[in-house]
Amino acid sequence: MNKWFFINVIFLMFTWIKIITFYHGIHAIIGGTALTLILYNWTRHAVFSTIRSPNVSRQRKISLATLSKRVLPFHKWTGSLALVIAVIHIVFVLQSYGLQIRQFKQASGLLSVSTLILLVLFGWLRWYKTTVRRRYIHWTLGYIIICIIFLHVII
Numbered sequence: 130m131n132k133w134f135f136i137n138v139i140f141l142m143f144t145w146i147k148i149i150t151f152y153h154g155i156h157a158i159i160g161g162t163a164l165t166l167i168l169y170n171w172t173r174h175a176v177f178s179t180i181r182s183p184n185v186s187r188q189r190k191i192s193l194a195t196l197s198k199r200v201l202p203f204h205k206w207t208g209s210l211a212l213v214i215a216v217i218h219i220v221f222v223l224q225s226y227g228l229q230i231r232q233f234k235q236a237s238g239l240l241s242v243s244t245l246i247l248l249v250l251f252g253w254l255r256w257y258k259t260t261v262r263r264r265y266i267h268w269t270l271g272y273i274i275i276c277i278i279f280l281h282v283i284i
């Protein structure tokens with residue numbers, strides 16, 4: 130198992146435990162759903178780095194590559210759906226609290242959703258025609274969004 134699998138699982142569990150323990154309303158559940166879809170897509174990175182790792186058996190690499198190929202058709206839809214759900218989260222948050230851009234929670238949320246828009250856009254560009262640049266940008270935005278959402282959730 131790659132360290133990213135553990136990071137993703139711990140992040141997901143932490144978020145849902147926080148949402149349930151300090152229940153503030155449906156907007157938090159909607160945000161949690163968007164995060165779950167983003168983490169599902171981000172797990173592709175964990176799968177790819179495990180496949181590239183020299184310490185993993187050939188058999189395991191083959192089974193991961195087969196699984197990865199089988200779930201690939203869903204990737205673009207789960208990623209796009211995450212964006213739609215994130216927008217619904219924002220609408221609910223704004224209805225409850227209004228826009229308070231100076232609040233860290235909202236500022237980090239707005240950074241997350243801006244990154245998600247770019248991530249989804251570069252995902253579709255990459256799907257239409259892969260170039261090394263598009264691939265690199267898609268992958269880098271993935272790292273950036275995980276870090277920003279992490280801050281959005283823990284604070």
Ligand code: HEM
Binds near residue numbers: 222236241242282
């Ligand atoms: C990719 C976009 C986003 C994701 C994945 C996301 C995810 C989440 C999650 C999982 C929570 C619940 C965890 C917690 O309460 O600490 C949450 C809460 C919250 N989010 Fe977001 N969020 C996003 C964008 C935004 C944006 C753009 C805003 C601001 C307009 C925002 C404002 C908030 C606020 C204020 C809360 C706290 C609600 C409360 O405690 O009552 N989020 N978000």
Ligand code: HEM
Binds near residue numbers: 172209251264
């Ligand atoms: C939540 C949003 C998303 C995240 C976190 C995400 C993350 C990733 C990751 C980590 C990879 C593997 C990167 C690598 O090592 O090369 C990847 C590949 C890819 N992504 Fe996304 N992605 C998202 C949304 C999208 C969307 C909306 C599309 C739309 C088509 C898309 C299209 C692709 C394509 C075509 C690949 C290459 C697949 C392959 O060859 O295995 N992604 N994505």
